Amino acid sequence: MTRVFALHSAYGLATAVAAIDRGLLDGPTAARPEQVLVPFTSSRVPELAVGIDADPALGRLRARFDRIEPLSDLLGPLHPSAWEPPEGELPVLGRLIARAWGIDPRDLELCVQSPQVAPARTLFGLFPDARLTIVGDGLMTYAPMRVRLPHTVTARIGRVVYADVVPGVRPLVASPTAETVPVPPAAFAAALRETATPEVPEVPADPEPGPSTVLVLGQYLSALGLQTPAQEIALQQSLVDRAAAWEPERIVFKPHPAAPPLLADAVRARAQSLGMAFEEHRGTGPAELAAERLDARAVVAAFSTALPTVHTVFGRDIGAAGTADLLGTLAPFENSNRIPLTIVDALTRTDAPRPEPPELQRLVDAVGYAMQPLVAEHLRERAEEVLRDLDDGERRRYFSAERLTQLRLPGAAPATLRQRLRHPAGGIGRIEEWRLTAIGARHRAGRAWREIRGG
Template sequence: MRHTTQIFQVSTLYGAATLAAALDAGLFGPRGGARRVLLVSNNAAVPETALRLDEMRGYAPTAARFDAVVSWNEAISPHHPSSWGPRGHDTVLWQRAFRRAWGIGELDLIELAVESIQVNPARALAAIFSESTIDVYADGLMSYGPTRERLPLAMGSRVRRLLHLDLLPGLRPLLLSEFEVEPVTVPDAAFREVLDAVAADAADDPRLAPVLAEAPTAVLLGQYLAALGILSAEAEEDLHVRMLTGAARAGHRSVVLKPHPTAPVSYSAALSKAAADAGVRLTVLDAPLLAETLYQHCRPELVVGCFSTAMVTASAYYGVPVARVGTGTVLDRLTPYANSNRVPLALIDHLVPDLERDGTPALVGPAPETLGPLVRAIGFCMQPRTYPELRESAADLLRAGGPAVRYVPDLRLAELSLPGSRPRLRAELQIRRAKRLLRRAATRRPA
């Protein structure tokens, strides 16, 4: 008798919580209808020195929904999950090896649920289990942006659903829309129940007690922009200082910095000095906890960040007003233009008040009608070959001016010959292209 095994690939606790909520909501069928395997991947630059998923508080009750847990890092050791993929003619051998290692019958059906299908390890899994159906789940704001890389037709056509949190009600995800993949929302109630269970598991964490004792009213969300090469370490340090200064100016006298779980440990004297100068009590929650766990126990009055998804979850699931700092700085430095952080950054920049410009912190409500066209215009400019049908609507939006102009710089406008580009810049680009073509022709000419 053929059985079905569902493999759920995950690299973050937030992603695991999203999958857990989808399971609880019945989006993967009834419990017992298939064997469920949680495949954990640590994608940090140096996995051996990074926080493991099973070290996060709340992991145990989340993982209890699965019948088995296996490590992708161990399975492909010594290779790195982000860089390793099978050679084309080796996929059958790898599938046979993984079926044996993970206790999957030779004839059992495989269903995959993966994150970031465009890159490894999801892409490697899809290639190895080439007969499987694929569900893609998105654990944050990136679901609203375009597919990062063009997928082979044979792979994209296997994707059945895009599971995502309804963080911005009314905004339809652009991810995988080129394959007409149906977006399916993970119910808010199911996700909140999972977050509550994660928070309850962390209630006795000794590192949480000192933070609660300070009764912070504002949470500063650190990100890992320096580790990704988006900002320098000094610029990221300055970003945190700006967050603290903004919170102090808004009247908060006790704040907590919540570093990103996968960010390298970095806490500078500059932040302590800024707190002292502003007369603010600063605590750092350097513990393996989700930001949402902090919201549950701390009940803050303000959450400040740059463009973290945790800003929107604070608003959507905990009713906490949010404010942004530094989105303009990151917009100026984010490269290449197709960087997958661009749409999340634009969404926060467009929807969340700027704390440094005296913006009043606010809740993020449903998406305005203008947001969908704006996201599609940015998506076209990021991936014009994938979404050529969006060119005209993007051109119309740019021609009308307004917010779209802020998110598409002159160089990108010129590269795509879109309205608003400067004729001189377009001419310079055409000359450069012509010179490149001439150089290529010269190198190929026989001696």
């Protein structure tokens, strides 16, 4: 048997390696399959990014695999997300790639990130007999699928392997049929600690005391269209204000690699205006390890996956700023960032106690249903229950009035006749239902007529 890992992020690679090390992918008596890493770069301009196949900090993690088959060797200049060959070519391409990689497509497990898009979806089609496993990539894993995959795919997704950075909360991707396989925080921490280079040394066991520090993380939200550049500068400054609650002597800012210097300048000016020293951290390693090396008192960001990770895995305090405003402006409602934003907001709010895991799970389920009512239709009853229990302020924080009305969920304003016709509860529009009913009746009448005529 061969197990192929098609991965694009260091977080996903660390998750996979931790699962391998803990034996979470194989039964207690199963023979170890050949492990093949198929790395690719998902950034918009791959030529300007350091992929997981070339990052020197990930060398020890890559060594866990029997061999590496970079996807770029097959695709050449074609971007991985644009790899969508015609359906008729898939059987031939599948045989050619199986020969190139030296694998048996009938005895294969595909472990992929981002199953809704290419190249993962393309691999599903190339190897229709392969068993499928989803490897989590941070908080996005807790959101439902963005699209409804065909049954020929969903029936093969057996499990979701993810770093358990929000203990007690199950991810929604591939639910409710896929088994969830949490990677324990200690195992994930051990994998992260191996991402070291001579320039970025391992975290010392007993670091020397230094100035009290809060690490502030930038996410470059304007590049995603979630904020304007001016709004993002204001957000970065509010992150410094939030960091000041820990009364640090120093602010260390780790910007997004593609962020312009203007953002760092805004953080510097705000930190210095509050009497705190400022340093910019441009290392390529994980933010979680940067917090450890700096012995940071806390880590502050907008809604980075690093926040729950650094809290659960390394026990650091965390804080956020701007989450309530982002929840209100994030569009469309089904934007995949909504679940990460919801989780971070719930875990870092200063005006409400941190929710217990069952309570947070209920909120994630309800928001997930409102985001994807067709893909997550099994969660409608849970969503109705949660929304009935929330007060008006909490409902407005996590759910837009328009979305509640569209789905006819508790807390919605009374729907107009036009809205009821176009957006009934949890399904297709009434007008579309009538159209499909008419088509079905016409087909039944046609079959009956053919039977009468003896055709």
